[in-house]
Amino acid sequence: MKAMRVSLPAGFVIATLAAFGANAAEITDTAKVVSASPIIEKVTDISSDCGREPANRPVSRAPEPERSLVGPIVGGIAGAILGKQVGQGNGNVVSTAGGAIAGAVIGDRVGNRAAPPSPAQYADQQCRRVETTRDVVRGYTVVYRYNGRDATTTLPYNPGDRISVGISALPDAR
Numbered sequence: 001m002k003a004m005r006v007s008l009p010a011g012f013v014i015a016t017l018a019a020f021g022a023n024a025a026e027i028t029d030t031a032k033v034v035s036a037s038p039i040i041e042k043v044t045d046i047s048s049d050c051g052r053e054p055a056n057r058p059v060s061r062a063p064e065p066e067r068s069l070v071g072p073i074v075g076g077i078a079g080a081i082l083g084k085q086v087g088q089g090n091g092n093v094v095s096t097a098g099g100a101i102a103g104a105v106i107g108d109r110v111g112n113r114a115a116p117p118s119p120a121q122y123a124d125q126q127c128r129r130v131e132t133t134r135d136v137v138r139g140y141t142v143v144y145r146y147n148g149r150d151a152t153t154t155l156p157y158n159p160g161d162r163i164s165v166g167i168s169a170l171p172d173a174r
Contacts, residue, residue: 031146050127071111079103
């Protein structure tokens with residue numbers, strides 16, 4: 001099979017590409033960077049420092065509630081009864097005593113439940129506003145020389161000693 005070669009006039013191709021939004025005449029080149037100056041913005045961060053300082057004045061505390069004896073007594077009796085069921089001879093005596101002690105401790109904890117003790121009391125919490133300022137580079141103002149002329153642009157990065165430039169044809173305003 002023989003391939004066919006179709007040749008179209010260059011003007012037709014460029015006009016067609018331009019009609020569809022393509023930039024067929026775009027060419028890239030490099031230019032020498034004359035200077036690149038950072039664009040610096042001062043940013044202020046605000047935070048709160050709420051250090052916990054112990055109170056300078058005494059803090060009144062609620063009086064401790066009276067402890068009930070019902071829980072340890074009932075627990076001790078129940079523990080002794082359960083301990084009596086285990087062992088023989090001296091082992092029985094030891095298990096009865098151990099059951100009574102364990103039952104009394106458990107009964108005390110159940111019968112005298114209280115809120116856990118609070119950490120150190122703080123009457124005053126002093127908060128202060130803390131401002132920190134820092135410099136942030138937001139981009140670079142770049143001056144470059146192309147074809148003997150200096151031009152300026154802004155870039156989000158430092159381009160180094162060379163920069164790519166785009167060259168395109170513009171229609172005459174005739």
